[in-house]
Amino acid sequence: MTRKFSMLRVHASIVSLIYITLVSILCATVPSEATRWKNPPVRNSRMNRFHDGELMDHGMAVNMTRMIGGDHVLRNDLFSTINRRRLASCSTLYPYVAIKTDAVGALADVQVVTVTVSGVNNPSARDWIGVMSPSNASSDICPNSAALYLQTGDTSALPLTCHYPVKFKFLESDPGYVPCSNPTCQQMVAGVCVIQTCSGSVSFRLINIRTDLTFVFFSGGLTSPCVITATAPLSFANPKSPLSAHIAAVDSTGTQMRVTWVSGSNIPQLVAYTGGTATSIITTFSPAQMCSQVANPAQDFGWHDPGYIHTAVLTGLTPSTSYSYYFGSAEAGWSKSTNFSTPPAVGASSVRAVIYGDMGKAERDNSTIHYSEPGSITVVDALAKRNDYDLIFHNGDISYATGFLVEWDSFLELITPIASKVAYMTTIGNHERNFPDGVSVYTKWDSGGECGVPYETYFPMPTPGRDKPWYSYASGPIHFTIMSTEHNWTAGSEQYNWLQADLAAVNRTVTPWIIFMGHRPAYSTYTAALDVLLGAPVDPNFPPQIEPLLLNGKVDFAVWGHVHNYERTCAVYNGTCLGLPTKDSAGFDTYNNAAYKAPVHAVIGTAGFVLSDPPTNNLPPWSLVRVKDYGYGYIQGDITHLNVQFVSATTGGVGDQFSFTR
Incomplete structure (x- = not known):
C-alpha cells in the first residue's frame, strides 16, 4: 500500500x-492590461519638474498622463504596452x-x-x-x-x-x-x-x-x-503620523535651524521647541515632476506616493546649545520629544564634523530591496553611539532610491537617530540627479528618473535656488564650500562663477580653514567594470577645470565620494605632488599649511555601498593611503589645527589620521 x-x-x-x-x-x-494604482494629482498640465515655478518642458512624444475616472493616473503608454504581461x-x-x-x-x-x-x-x-x-x-x-x-x-x-x-x-x-x-x-x-x-x-x-x-x-x-x-490589505493606524525628522542649518550664525519631516497630512503642523514654536511649509512632488523623456522607474513601477514634506525654521536660537523639540498637530498626531544641538557659530574657536558619502539604506530585517547598501546600518549605529560631533555632511549618493521612491522613506527612517540630533547637511550625487534628459551634465541613468526632485524636496539646503544645489556654510573656524559635480562646472558657468566668488570672499582670519566638497572625485586610483554603466570614477575633464579654483582659493582639504573606499593624497596639483606631510615617531602625518602648496584630497565613499577594492600595484606617487572599510571622516578644527581621522564603523578604530597646521 x-x-x-x-x-x-x-x-x-x-x-x-x-x-x-x-x-x-x-x-x-x-498579455493584458495591468492593474493600475492612483497617484497624487498632477499640479500643472505642463511637465514641470520643480513645483516652485521653474518649468522644464521636454516635448514628450507619448502621452505621459491621462485621465481615468476623473483621477490623474501616470502612464507611459508605449512603455506599458510593450512591458506589461499578465x-x-x-x-x-x-x-x-x-x-x-x-x-x-x-x-x-x-x-x-x-x-x-x-x-x-x-x-x-x-x-x-x-x-x-x-x-x-x-x-x-x-x-x-x-x-x-x-x-x-x-x-x-x-x-x-x-x-x-x-x-x-x-x-x-x-x-x-x-x-x-x-x-x-x-x-x-x-x-x-x-x-x-x-x-x-x-x-x-x-x-x-x-x-x-x-x-x-x-x-x-x-x-x-x-x-x-x-493577505487581505493591512493599513497603518495613522497614515498622517509626523515622522523621520532631520535637522539642517539655515545659515552660519547658529541661531536658526530647519526641521524637515514627512506626514500623510497636507495641513500645516507645528514644531514646538524650547522657547518657541514654528509652523511648517508643505510641499510634495508628483510623477510628472520626474524625468520625462524616456521610461524610468520613478514614473512607472517604482513610483510611491511621498505624502507631504513639512519644513519649518526655528529662530531665536543660541549657538552650541541643546534644545528639546517635538512636531506634528492635533489632527495628525505628535512626535515624541527629542533633543537637537545647534552648531558653533562662524568664528567660534572650534568645531567637530563628520563627513561621508554613498550611504543608502539596508533593511534591519534582512529582507531584500533594490540597491541595498549593507554598511549603512553599521555606520548609522556607530554614529548614534557617539555624541562628540556638531554636524554631519553627507557628500552625495544619499538614499540610492534611484526611482524606487518608497526607499526614501526607508532611508529617512534609518538616519533619524543621528539626523534629528545635529545639522545634517547634504551634497547632490549622481544617483540623485543623473538621467539622459538633456539637463544633467552626465547622461547616464543613475537617478532612475528622479532628476534631483525628491532629493531637493527632502533636503532643503541653503542654496541659491531650485536645481542649483551648491552652497557654502561656516561653523567655528572652518568654511565649507559644497559644489554639485552633476551640474555644469566648466569655466564661465553659473556654478563655476559662484564657486570662484565664494572662495575669494572667505575671511581667513575668521575661518582659517577651507574644506571643499563634491561627490565625484578629482583624484582616485580606482577603476571597475561598472564604469561602463556609471562612468569612470574620475572625469578627465573635471580636474583641469576645478583644480585652479581650489589652488587659487587655497583650499586646505578637498573631500569627495562616489568611489566606495577611502583614499588620501599628498598636497597635489595637476597630478603632481607639491607637498608631502611630515611624519612623527608614531607615523602621524602633518601638512604644514603655513607654507601652502596645494589641496590635500580624500575620497570618503564608505558609508554604506558595497566596498571597492583599492588597487595595490602601479600606484601614482600622489596616492598615500588607501583603506577598504565602512566608516566616516571625523574632523576637529580649531584656529591653528585641522585634525582628520578616518574612523572604522565596524571596529571603532582609526584607519588613517593626519593634521593640517598653520
Missing part, C-alpha cells in the same frame, strides 16, 4: 512539473494554500509582522513573499523591469513585477520550509497520508509608508513570478 501511494506522489509530481512549465510559458506570453493563475497547483499574518488590527508606525504560508504541496527555493504597496498595485510580470533596475547600476537579481515590491524575502530563509520539516497531512487513505503539505514563515519590519499594503506569495522565482495567494 505504501509503495503504491509513493508511486502516486511521484506521478503527481511529474504532472505538476509539466503543468508548472506550461504555466510559466503562459506567464510570459499572455500572470497566468498558479493557484490550481496549490489547492490547500493559505496565508496569514500575526498582525492584530492596524499597523503601528514601526512593527514587525510575521507572515506564514501553509498548504504548500511543492515548496521551492524560488518561492518568495513580497510586500506590495499600495495593496492594489500590480503584481503582474513585466520583463522589461530588469532593464530599469540595471540602468540605475543595480546588477542584482530583483523581482520582474509591474510594481516594485517594498521589500521581499525568500521562504527558504525559514530553514524548515524547503525540506518540509513540519508537514501537514491533507488527505489520508487507509491510515496512510497520501497528500501532505508544507509551511514556512518569514518576518518583516514595517515602517509607516502611509499607503496600505499586502503580503503576496509568489512562486516561479524573481524572473517568472506567479501570484499564488495574498
Whole structure:
C-alpha cells in the first residue's frame, strides 16, 4: 500500500512539473492590461519638474498622463504596452494554500509582522513573499523591469513585477520550509497520508509608508513570478503620523535651524521647541515632476506616493546649545520629544564634523530591496553611539532610491537617530540627479528618473535656488564650500562663477580653514567594470577645470565620494605632488599649511555601498593611503589645527589620521 501511494506522489509530481512549465510559458506570453494604482494629482498640465515655478518642458512624444475616472493616473503608454504581461493563475497547483499574518488590527508606525504560508504541496527555493504597496498595485510580470533596475547600476537579481515590491524575502530563509520539516497531512487513505503539505514563515519590519499594503506569495522565482495567494490589505493606524525628522542649518550664525519631516497630512503642523514654536511649509512632488523623456522607474513601477514634506525654521536660537523639540498637530498626531544641538557659530574657536558619502539604506530585517547598501546600518549605529560631533555632511549618493521612491522613506527612517540630533547637511550625487534628459551634465541613468526632485524636496539646503544645489556654510573656524559635480562646472558657468566668488570672499582670519566638497572625485586610483554603466570614477575633464579654483582659493582639504573606499593624497596639483606631510615617531602625518602648496584630497565613499577594492600595484606617487572599510571622516578644527581621522564603523578604530597646521 505504501509503495503504491509513493508511486502516486511521484506521478503527481511529474504532472505538476509539466503543468508548472506550461504555466510559466503562459506567464510570459499572455498579455493584458495591468492593474493600475492612483497617484497624487498632477499640479500643472505642463511637465514641470520643480513645483516652485521653474518649468522644464521636454516635448514628450507619448502621452505621459491621462485621465481615468476623473483621477490623474501616470502612464507611459508605449512603455506599458510593450512591458506589461499578465500572470497566468498558479493557484490550481496549490489547492490547500493559505496565508496569514500575526498582525492584530492596524499597523503601528514601526512593527514587525510575521507572515506564514501553509498548504504548500511543492515548496521551492524560488518561492518568495513580497510586500506590495499600495495593496492594489500590480503584481503582474513585466520583463522589461530588469532593464530599469540595471540602468540605475543595480546588477542584482530583483523581482520582474509591474510594481516594485517594498521589500521581499525568500521562504527558504525559514530553514524548515524547503525540506518540509513540519508537514501537514491533507488527505489520508487507509491510515496512510497520501497528500501532505508544507509551511514556512518569514518576518518583516514595517515602517509607516502611509499607503496600505499586502503580503503576496509568489512562486516561479524573481524572473517568472506567479501570484499564488495574498493577505487581505493591512493599513497603518495613522497614515498622517509626523515622522523621520532631520535637522539642517539655515545659515552660519547658529541661531536658526530647519526641521524637515514627512506626514500623510497636507495641513500645516507645528514644531514646538524650547522657547518657541514654528509652523511648517508643505510641499510634495508628483510623477510628472520626474524625468520625462524616456521610461524610468520613478514614473512607472517604482513610483510611491511621498505624502507631504513639512519644513519649518526655528529662530531665536543660541549657538552650541541643546534644545528639546517635538512636531506634528492635533489632527495628525505628535512626535515624541527629542533633543537637537545647534552648531558653533562662524568664528567660534572650534568645531567637530563628520563627513561621508554613498550611504543608502539596508533593511534591519534582512529582507531584500533594490540597491541595498549593507554598511549603512553599521555606520548609522556607530554614529548614534557617539555624541562628540556638531554636524554631519553627507557628500552625495544619499538614499540610492534611484526611482524606487518608497526607499526614501526607508532611508529617512534609518538616519533619524543621528539626523534629528545635529545639522545634517547634504551634497547632490549622481544617483540623485543623473538621467539622459538633456539637463544633467552626465547622461547616464543613475537617478532612475528622479532628476534631483525628491532629493531637493527632502533636503532643503541653503542654496541659491531650485536645481542649483551648491552652497557654502561656516561653523567655528572652518568654511565649507559644497559644489554639485552633476551640474555644469566648466569655466564661465553659473556654478563655476559662484564657486570662484565664494572662495575669494572667505575671511581667513575668521575661518582659517577651507574644506571643499563634491561627490565625484578629482583624484582616485580606482577603476571597475561598472564604469561602463556609471562612468569612470574620475572625469578627465573635471580636474583641469576645478583644480585652479581650489589652488587659487587655497583650499586646505578637498573631500569627495562616489568611489566606495577611502583614499588620501599628498598636497597635489595637476597630478603632481607639491607637498608631502611630515611624519612623527608614531607615523602621524602633518601638512604644514603655513607654507601652502596645494589641496590635500580624500575620497570618503564608505558609508554604506558595497566596498571597492583599492588597487595595490602601479600606484601614482600622489596616492598615500588607501583603506577598504565602512566608516566616516571625523574632523576637529580649531584656529591653528585641522585634525582628520578616518574612523572604522565596524571596529571603532582609526584607519588613517593626519593634521593640517598653520
